[in-house]
Amino acid sequence: MPDLTLHHSENQHPRMSLRTKLLALINVVLVGSLVLGLAADYRHGLSTRLEDKRVSLNEEAALLLPAIQRLQEHGADAVQQFIDQACARMQSTTSPGHHIAVDIEGRTLQAQIHHRASSQFIEVMRRSTDNQRDHVAIGGHTLVVGADHEDHVHVYVSEFTSNILTEARHGLLARAAGGILLGLALAAVINLVLLRLVTRPVSRLVKTVRRIGHGELGLGTSRFSTAELDELAREISAMSRSLADNDQRRRLQMRKARNIQQHLLPDTERLKQFGIFYSHGPAEEVGGDFFDAQIGNPDRLLICLGDVTGHGVPAAMGAAMLKALFDHSAQQYNTPGDMIHHMNQRFCDITLDGDFASLAVLMLDRTTCQLTYVSAGHEPGYVLHGDGRITKLGATEILLGVVDHIEGAEQTVSLEPGDRIVLLTDGLVETMNAGKQLFGRDTLVQILRDHDQASSEELIHILADKADAHRGACPVLDDVTLVVVLV
Structure with missing residues (x-):
């Protein structure tokens, strides 16, 4: 009989491997360190380049100052021509936005060759010098300004910072590429180390544990x-x-x-002498199916077939208990109804809540060919009549253990010499194949019809073989007991 206990399973979600987690953690740290390092290096490099350019422009202004002081004696035109020539010599590729402006005793001159001269431009240059700022913005560009002065002469030299920014970005990209290559190399080394020290050993251990589990x-x-x-x-x-x-x-x-x-179990060879044949096959080492037959004389047979819920040792203990209860009841009572009534009371007294058993008790009188039986929720049996008819022996009571009192209602069937009684446990009809299809009662009845000329012993083998063929390679899930009694 199947185990009635409910089982719950948990969904198994795929999990990240230890190596992947370690690599991910290391890579996050490396990437974070690389980003922070590159950002700090970029800011420091840009600041250094701007300061170097400002120093360079200060030096240029210092070089221009003496010449402008000498040329101011020749007039503003001479100074204008000089700063235009000086500005023209600077290439836009190496010194983009190069501009020179001069304040001489309140008069402002600016290089005209690049058409950058404006009051706004000179004002920005003066502000940068006054505030000691590394760079200032004008018209969508950023300037770095150098200056020098003596007496009433002020010289201002400026350039756009585009080249400086480009160089800083190129340096950043180069260092980023180097950092990425270094990170990849480091990740590869760490991966190899983890593979050797963690992944492979753990995989070996997992395989060993899995084999042990199997x-x-x-x-x-x-x-x-x-x-x-x-x-x-x-x-x-x-x-x-x-x-x-x-x-x-x-x-x-x-x-x-x-x-x-x-x-x-009763002795097989002895029972054959009285026309009783059976097979008993537990699903595990021991099972919950129980069968016994008591023979007072050759003409009066008492047969009991039971099935305790579950499998294995607990079910086997229940089956042994039914054996003891049946032996005692057979000595104390004369009818199947009284026997099963008493067995149910004792079963309820000594078993746990939730323990159930199906049970069929049959009494066959061969002198009158009368079969009297009680079935407490047991798998139906069948009578194979000599004329080919099949009579079903259905349940007359509920399972043992459900309530502590059952009446033990009996059924009587008239038989003829040569008829056969087929009893079984539900493990046969509930045999399942790979497609989850049950062997079923209809299949059982059809086999009984098709092989009604087979001997009782052959019939048991045929039923067992058909069930095995139906199950195929699937495991045995329940105990199977078959009994054939010749009237």
């Missing part, structure tokens, strides 16, 4: 170069050995439990 108990793993992983490997190996030892003890205990359960 049943290779006792499997160990080799040593590692790092202390932490080596300690983990030793613990995994120790765990594997411990699991192997425990599994060996469990197997010995389960083998003994299986032998005990087999011993509780």
